Amino acid sequence: MEPGRSIKNCYQNVPCLTGRRLILKRVEEEDADALSELVSSTSVYRYLPTFLFEKKYADLHEVVRKLYTECLQESVILGIYLQSELCGLAEMYGLRDEIHKISIGYRLMERFWGQGIASETVAMLVQYLYTDTDIEIITASTMVENKASARVLEKNDFALVASGVDEDWGFANPTAADKWIR
Numbered sequence: 691m692e693p694g695r696s697i698k699n700c701y702q703n704v705p706c707l708t709g710r711r712l713i714l715k716r717v718e719e720e721d722a723d724a725l726s727e728l729v730s731s732t733s734v735y736r737y738l739p740t741f742l743f744e745k746k747y748a749d750l751h752e753v754v755r756k757l758y759t760e761c762l763q764e765s766v767i768l769g770i771y772l773q774s775e776l777c778g779l780a781e782m783y784g785l786r787d788e789i790h791k792i793s794i795g796y797r798l799m800e801r802f803w804g805q806g807i808a809s810e811t812v813a814m815l816v817q818y819l820y821t822d823t824d825i826e827i828i829t830a831s832t833m834v835e836n837k838a839s840a841r842v843l844e845k846n847d848f849a850l851v852a853s854g855v856d857e858d859w860g861f862a863n864p865t866a867a868d869k870w871i872r
Contacts, residue, residue: 697785697792697823701762705822709814712807714780717757717769722750724776728799737836738797740860743767744779770798770811777802780811782819784829791827792819808842816846816872830870831857840868848872 706715717725728734729744743761747753757767765783769776778798785792794815796808812830819825832839834854848870856864 697782697790697819697825698787700766700782700823701785704758704762704766704768705818707768707814707818709810711772712810712814713771713774714768714811714814715771717754717767717776717779719751719754721769721776722754725750725754728776728778728797731800733800734797737833737839738795738859739865742797770796770807772802772807777807778811780815782815789827790825791829792825793829793831794819795830803838808839809845812842812846828872831867832870833859834866834868840870843870843872846872 704716706713725744729750735742735745743757743765744750744753744767747756761767765781768780770778770780778796781795782792783795794812796811798807816828819828828848830843830848832843840850849872850868851871852869854866855869857867859865859867
């Protein structure tokens, strides 16, 4: 394997990815106020786990300060920027380095839904992981009810491998989730 291709490098050197319209990069402390729009939206978090890092602290400045220290133990979170405006978060998590596997996810502010941003974000993550790292397997999970995210994954050549699997998403009862792989 070439030097620098290990996915572990992205946990030490957070990548900056440039796409056709988007930039995926570190979230900066000046983005904390914009992040509040995302975190306070019940529509956004309706289909997401309760234990996401941006919900760990009430002070979003504290969240941003710890995003690339404490959070990097478990995942790499990138801000999704459209014309320099924060519109959501992308995440690479659940690294299984021994089998070159990682999971991805994203969440967008509601006003950015339906603009192709999620599809472009997933495409950028896939391109980065397959081109610039040693990752061979990329997975994603969606709640069964989240048809929009299912379409995003299908557009990016993910295959549904299990449907309605009970998972712990931090709710009182297990959550029925669909499992995707690419």
